[in-house]
Amino acid sequence: MKQVEETYLKQLVRARDVLPYKRFVRVYEKTARDLELRGLSVERRQYLRWLAGEVKGLPLPDACAVLQAMFGQPADKLFTKVPVQVNVPASERNPEVIDLSPRRGAVWSTPQSSAGPDPRAVPATLHELMMSAAEQSRDSAANAETALGRSTLELLEGDVITLARTYLSQSPVVMFPKISELRTRVEAKTRQSRQPDQLRDLSFMNGVLCALLAEASNDLGMHHMANDHARAAWVHANNIGHVPLAVWARGMQATSAYWNNAPNDALVAISRAEEHRPTGVPAARLNSIRARTWSHLGNTERTLQAVRDAQEARATAPDDEHDDLAYVGGVFDWDRVREERCAATAVLELIRRLHAELDPRALQRLTNLILDHADRARTMSQAEPAEKRSPIVEATILLDMATARLLLGDVSGAHDTLRPIFSLPGDMRTFPVLHRLRGMRAPLAQIQTTRAVQELAETLRDFNAGSTVRALPPGTS
Template identity: 30%
Template sequence: MTRIERWSGALACLLQSAAGMTNEGFAGWLGIAVRTVAYWHSRPDTVPGNSNQELLTAALERVSDSARERFFRMVAGSDAEIPRAGNAIVEAVSDAASFVANDPLLAAGSIGDDSIESLQEEMALLARSGGMAAFDIFATARRLRDEARKLAERTRRPDDLANLYVIVGQGTALMASTAFDLGHWNESAALARASTQYADLAGHASLKAWTYGLQMTLANWRNEPDAALTYFARAIRKAPDGEPKLRLRYIASRSHALLADANSVAEVLQAAQRDRELSASRPDELSASIGGEFGFGEARAAACAAAAWLDLQNGEQAAKCAREALQVYESQPAARRPYSQINGTQIDIAAAHLHMHDRGGAAEALRGVLDLPAQKRNVSLTGRLAKVEGLLTMPPWDKDSEAQHLAERIAGWLAESSARPLA
């Protein structure tokens, strides 16, 4: 069995389970209402309407290979039946139920606290969904941002507007980050600037600091460290003490490394230690309430430091920091592990081993990365791996036959990836 000709509510729920998603996450991934997913759970024999049939079929095609295999194993071991096509009564009733569940009139009433809270909860779930592919995050963030904008157009209550501007800013920030992962540089930069403006409208200092950090990160990836440090100087003056400043300093360490300024790297990391101490007594609102992509824990701090030491060609320090990051990432529950950060850290470990003249260690670090499905090979990963490929073309590896074999595997991986590294 390689496809489902006709979906039932039970089969849809099995796909959700195989993908490891909550009702909110599954609904956001499909682009439907949460109540539709809840309806499938309560009525497993129902047959989704034609539009949802197409969405489910497309979703099955784009899940990871392991999730797809798990789904078909679950189907084979369950009592769920595949409904037959062509039953006009079933289709009519199912289409009607699906339409009512997604009726735009239900969203046309006055704004209630539950509407804003629902968007806040969905945004938090999206920010924590480290296993989703970049485009799925982009599409869901866009939907949540657009829903928040529509609500903002219907209210004049200052508190509601502030909360909705925060949601719009968060959604725009996630769109900027994933647009970069998808290879759209100019659009990513424009979205990042807009997210800073929304954060300013909301008066949300933590979100504004986060969006400035995003602009710094994008500038670093474009190899524009001076621009990144300009953003840093602007942001550090107004960022809240604790985690927001901690994150900005770690990103700045990468900027100084790109300028080959080892002394400034050491100084900014030392200053970050003071921010770390403050963060213990001053929890950051954004990190505490949302977390995930909007958090900055020990893993991301160590990963930033690893990237800085790599730019300075200090393999020992880079490997030490990268392994610290990987240990924290892999200690998280499987559903929360961010695949992009984990694989990016493995690539950094490989680069560190090459700087330490250890080809075997580099190959071992890349083993899982080179098996990553094409749809999960984002720009962050392709950019890092392209740098490893570049190291393999230089002495002492350019005359090493096994190193050249590894370089050929990397070249094939990059050629099969839709997201191209930033030149």
């Protein structure tokens, strides 16, 4: 054929001499850093799909911003296919079509037979062949390196910490791609190093990122995927003997299991976490997860005991308790806000499971417990600096409080409690938020229908409909 089509992006990549993947990704990552999108990269498979135009729509906004900065063209134009000419005589060339014919001195990229060039071979200029050979030499040198530079590891560590510390204040829809891309970079550096200390640091970073992917997957309602990430986090932690990360990962497996309606599997994960003999704050978190698990099984005594055990573990934690997971902070800073929120949610789940069996006095007692724990969680959260507060965590606290008020028949109080969450962005209306929202249906339905009840029900329906997570593929929430 005299004429083929290629993406405008591929033509610009060729013209700017960044066609080999390794060279492209170096420029791409540098441009991302210049745009303050640290940690952003692109996998080889995705890069090839971009060049071939095998994408539906456009890449994610951050990727589009980087490509536009690299090539000075709008993203929609970059992924437009335009005609190019291959091996067309000069007399037949269309000046409006880009010419890709080999220049003088061209060589064939596959061996030629005595009968002439292989018709399936792709022609390339000597210059292109030399560039490819140089790229292979650079790859060979990089793979032969026995150590990574200290600055590289520090940059990676800084990116991991930034994602962990900003996760709770951001949308998981936005954070998941960033975490995934950074993990790809960490894994690539792991293959490059042979130094034990560096491999340990990289394995720790990889485990932290897997734990973050598990957190995001649960927030997005993908609990079976969350379990895969949590298991990977545990393997990395166990390989380097990092007890706090191993316990955290087992806790994530338990959380994924009870969200997936498998509380017995959650108990198994908790039992395996205890093999690491956690104490202090890690033990407090594990007991909070245990309380949530027993509540799904409808066991009041064990649920409330686990809540007390969590409080005791935190109270007996040494003042100098510290490790590099605690230093990472953010998601991994298991504070009293989330501990009290977990306690409120566990008691609320008990009521859901046992409502038909509870007499009015028992219902009143448990409902007051929910309000006590949730009110402490809200008060402590509001006392935190703005950058440490999580809109999603605060929304779940208010939803638990509002549900408790509905159980007491206080529709007006429930509506007032919920007002702050109605402005929550659609991509922050995560699975835990929507799950609590659905849990309000039963107590609302048991209250005599009034104008106030109808207004609250309508407001909740609109809030639910505005969730981005709700729009994910079926089975995710």
